[in-house]
Amino acid sequence: MPQLEIESVLVAGRGPAGCAAVTACERLGVKAVAVHSESERSARHVRLADDSVLLGPAPASESYLAVNRIVEAARRTGVEAVLPVPPALAGNARLASAVIAAGLRWVGPDPEVLERLGGDGVEPASERGFLAWVTAEGLRFTTPVARDRAAGIARVSWTPGVPEQLPAAARRLPELGWRGLVTVGISPDGELAEVAAGLSLDMAVLERSHGVDAVELALRSAAGPRDTAAAPAGSAPRSAVAVQLRSTLAPGTAGRITGRLPGSGRPPVPADGVDLVAVTGYDPGDRLDGWYDALLATVSAGAADTPTAARAASDALSGLPETGVPHDGAEVCAVLGRLAADEALPRG
Numbered sequence: 001m002p003q004l005e006i007e008s009v010l011v012a013g014r015g016p017a018g019c020a021a022v023t024a025c026e027r028l029g030v031k032a033v034a035v036h037s038e039s040e041r042s043a044r045h046v047r048l049a050d051d052s053v054l055l056g057p058a059p060a061s062e063s064y065l066a067v068n069r070i071v072e073a074a075r076r077t078g079v080e081a082v083l084p085v086p087p088a089l090a091g092n093a094r095l096a097s098a099v100i101a102a103g104l105r106w107v108g109p110d111p112e113v114l115e116r117l118g119g120d121g122v123e124p125a126s127e128r129g130f131l132a133w134v135t136a137e138g139l140r141f142t143t144p145v146a147r148d149r150a151a152g153i154a155r156v157s158w159t160p161g162v163p164e165q166l167p168a169a170a171r172r173l174p175e176l177g178w179r180g181l182v183t184v185g186i187s188p189d190g191e192l193a194e195v196a197a198g199l200s201l202d203m204a205v206l207e208r209s210h211g212v213d214a215v216e217l218a219l220r221s222a223a224g225p226r227d228t229a230a231a232p233a234g235s236a237p238r239s240a241v242a243v244q245l246r247s248t249l250a251p252g253t254a255g256r257i258t259g260r261l262p263g264s265g266r267p268p269v270p271a272d273g274v275d276l277v278a279v280t281g282y283d284p285g286d287r288l289d290g291w292y293d294a295l296l297a298t299v300s301a302g303a304a305d306t307p308t309a310a311r312a313a314s315d316a317l318s319g320l321p322e323t324g325v326p327h328d329g330a331e332v333c334a335v336l337g338r339l340a341a342d343e344a345l346p347r348g
Contacts, residue, residue, distance in 0.1 A: 005223035006081050010074040013085025014064060015281035016298050017199055018045035021085050024215035033077045037063035039289050044281050053077055058291045067095045071102050081105035081222055090198025091118040107222040108197045113177040117195050124194040125154045126185030131206040133217045134178045135228050143206040148335045156335045157202045158241040158306055159209055167192050180221040181214060201244055208240035208275055208302030240302045241309040247294035248326045254290040257282040258324030261297045262316050274312045275302040288325055296327055310339035
């Protein structure tokens with residue numbers, strides 16, 4: 001188990017991404033305190049955490065996205081740091097400033113850097129981009145990524161067969177002061193589009209590609225140069241695929257999960273040479289709250305090539321039992337089928 005300078009964090013997030021962050025903290029020996037709204041007192045990310053704290057009413061603006069409530073929750077629980085999970089929080093310069101002003105560590109880029117380069121809270125969804133861990137020494141674990149989108153949201157992400165040249169501005173991120181994880185979108189003309197902090201939904205592509213833990217990298221950046229220098233070397237890059245399974249209930253409509261989703265119950269058994277990880281925010285019996293993002297689960301796979309990784313992810317999604325809510329599994333598996341057959345996807 002790696003030794004980290006930070007021993008306790010407030011995990012500011014929910015759903016599958018929040019569950020993944022809490023689970024990573026447990027694996028790293030870091031105490032994780034979850035946050036929740038009044039409607040999610042018994043949500044899965046709360047059950048997994050060492051402790052939890054109420055933020056406020058169900059609307060995200062009064063709970064999960066409320067800067068003052070998050071900072072006050074961190075103060076009350078006595079944690080050392082705040083780990084913002086989604087880009088909407090990780091890119092919030094006001095939240096970063098408030099956390100630092102409270103005498104706590106902020107797990108992400110400095111607020112001044114967020115003001116200049118990020119801070120818009122966008123989950124990158126450009127058709128191409130890259131992920132990296134940014135240190136004072138440069139970009140590490142740089143991972144090109146291609147994306148298939150639905151309604152402006154990346155639903156399948158993968159490492160392209162022919163990596164692109166990084167925009168010059170991307171190579172300057174270290175000297176501009178960015179530290180920690182970054183997810184970048186590249187515009188059609190080859191320039192930077194979105195620049196996001198936090199554990200974007202694509203970050204599993206970096207993890208499966210390089211065999212590293214994104215939460216560990218984020219915490220090491222927040223702890224300082226000594227912990228950064230002690231970070232794992234990772235493994236030789238492999239192909240990787242990550243998918244997001246979403247409910248197709250009408251916006252604002254609640255539901256009830258009745259069957260096991262990928263990441264709930266027994267973990268999937270991958271083929272030899274495949275690294276497969278599934279994470280969900282829900283167990284059977286859990287309520288899917290209409291207030292929040294309809295993301296049900298994420299599945300990511302690393303393998304020697306993209307078709308093999310895509311087949312492994314598809315196998316984890318195929319034959320799901322009745323889940324109690326409609327979802328886009330068939331559409332996602334269709335995209336994975338194209339990748340498994342090594343066919344070019346249509347441009348969005």
